[in-house]
Amino acid sequence: MTDAAIRTTGLHKTYTSGGRPVHAVDGLDLEVRQGEFFGLLGPNGAGKSTTLGMLTTRIVPTRGSAEVAGFDVTAQAVDVRRHIGVVTQANTMDRAVSLLENLEFRGRFFGMSTKESRGRAMELLERFGLAEVAGRLDDHVSGGQSKRAMVCRALMHRPDILFLDEPTAAIDPQARRNLWELLRELNAAGQTIVLTTHYLEEAEELCDRIAVVDHGKVLTCGTVDGIKASAGAETVITVSFDEPADAAAQIAGKLDGVQRAEADGRDLRVHATAPADGLLGELISVGRDHGLSVRNAATLPPSLETAFLNLTGREYRE
Ligand SMILES: Nc1ncnc2c1ncn2[C@@H]1O[C@H](COP(=O)(O)OP(=O)(O)OP(=O)(O)O)[C@@H](O)[C@H]1O
Numbered sequence: 001m002t003d004a005a006i007r008t009t010g011l012h013k014t015y016t017s018g019g020r021p022v023h024a025v026d027g028l029d030l031e032v033r034q035g036e037f038f039g040l041l042g043p044n045g046a047g048k049s050t051t052l053g054m055l056t057t058r059i060v061p062t063r064g065s066a067e068v069a070g071f072d073v074t075a076q077a078v079d080v081r082r083h084i085g086v087v088t089q090a091n092t093m094d095r096a097v098s099l100l101e102n103l104e105f106r107g108r109f110f111g112m113s114t115k116e117s118r119g120r121a122m123e124l125l126e127r128f129g130l131a132e133v134a135g136r137l138d139d140h141v142s143g144g145q146s147k148r149a150m151v152c153r154a155l156m157h158r159p160d161i162l163f164l165d166e167p168t169a170a171i172d173p174q175a176r177r178n179l180w181e182l183l184r185e186l187n188a189a190g191q192t193i194v195l196t197t198h199y200l201e202e203a204e205e206l207c208d209r210i211a212v213v214d215h216g217k218v219l220t221c222g223t224v225d226g227i228k229a230s231a232g233a234e235t236v237i238t239v240s241f242d243e244p245a246d247a248a249a250q251i252a253g254k255l256d257g258v259q260r261a262e263a264d265g266r267d268l269r270v271h272a273t274a275p276a277d278g279l280l281g282e283l284i285s286v287g288r289d290h291g292l293s294v295r296n297a298a299t300l301p302p303s304l305e306t307a308f309l310n311l312t313g314r315e316y317r318e
Pocket residue numbers: 015016017022023024042043044045046047048049050051198
């Protein structure tokens with residue numbers, strides 16, 4: 001493999017829908033390093049699945065280029081496939097055979113002997129907590145177990161890069177945390193992982209670096225902290241009073257560290273530069289000075305959500 005696990009240059013995919021062009025991916029330049037846990041984050045319809053489809057050779061780019069594991073996705077598609085593992089959004093387990101057999105067949109497909117394939121399958125099933133259900137059909141295990149089995153199957157041939165498309169979209173919160181833990185362990189052991197997600201929290205929890213995409217373009221790319229800093233993400237403090245907050249908002253807007261303050265009925269909303277230590281107490285005092293009693297107060301730390309808001313001027317739609 002070259003130094004970069006993935007490199008795309010001016011990657012485009014244009015579909016035609018109802019006679020009109022849909023620019024699903026609109027000039028994507030990306031680089032993913034070996035060993036990275038990389039996230040493609042964006043709201044529904046942003047172009048994440050189409051990007052993943054092109055990187056995994058399932059979708060042919062309209063123009064531009066992409067190299068995955070050192071191979072061109074169009075000219076060397078077979079080589080790319082040998083070096084990647086893919087976990088799709090939809091369940092693609094063979095429902096007629098057991099989880100173990102699903103994995104074994106994949107190993108055989110990639111040229112392993114029967115013994116080698118069974119050994120590797122059992123090793124993975126044990127590592128992913130599936131040994132006890134190895135003999136079951138996919139229909140007879142939980143959604144989380146089924147997804148974990150798909151990850152195991154994708155790892156059978158020891159791929160350089162593991163791709164996951166919205167891996168936790170349809171599983172319950174506990175199974176989601178469990179899968180996060182396993183993916184973290186895999187990455188810590190050196191596995192390069194690329195996932196798409198529309199969950200801000202998932203990207204924040206797992207990824208070393210993130211590309212925030214919308215309308216087929218990369219809005220920003222970097223570490224979570226770097227994105228928050230460059231997008232000017234703010235701490236948002238809301239203090240709810242028993243009376244209208246207008247007068248308090250006027251005073252609050254002049255306090256140190258406050259970028260802007262607004263009254264929303266009885267709520268005072270203050271956008272502050274992080275860290276906003278001590279500001280909440282000051283805001284409560286301002287309210288008290290105006291004879292307002294506090295009903296509630298909440299501090300929202302800088303997040304990818306506030307960064308997205310600043311980048312696009314729109315709220316993030318999950
Ligand atoms: N086969 C297709 N034909 C026409 N338009 C398509 C096709 N596939 C996707 N699109 C459109 O391309 C855009 C990007 O879709 P894509 O599925 O890549 O986004 P996404 O970020 O993965 O969204 P989701 O999270 O909903 O899967 C959307 O506007 C979608 O409607």
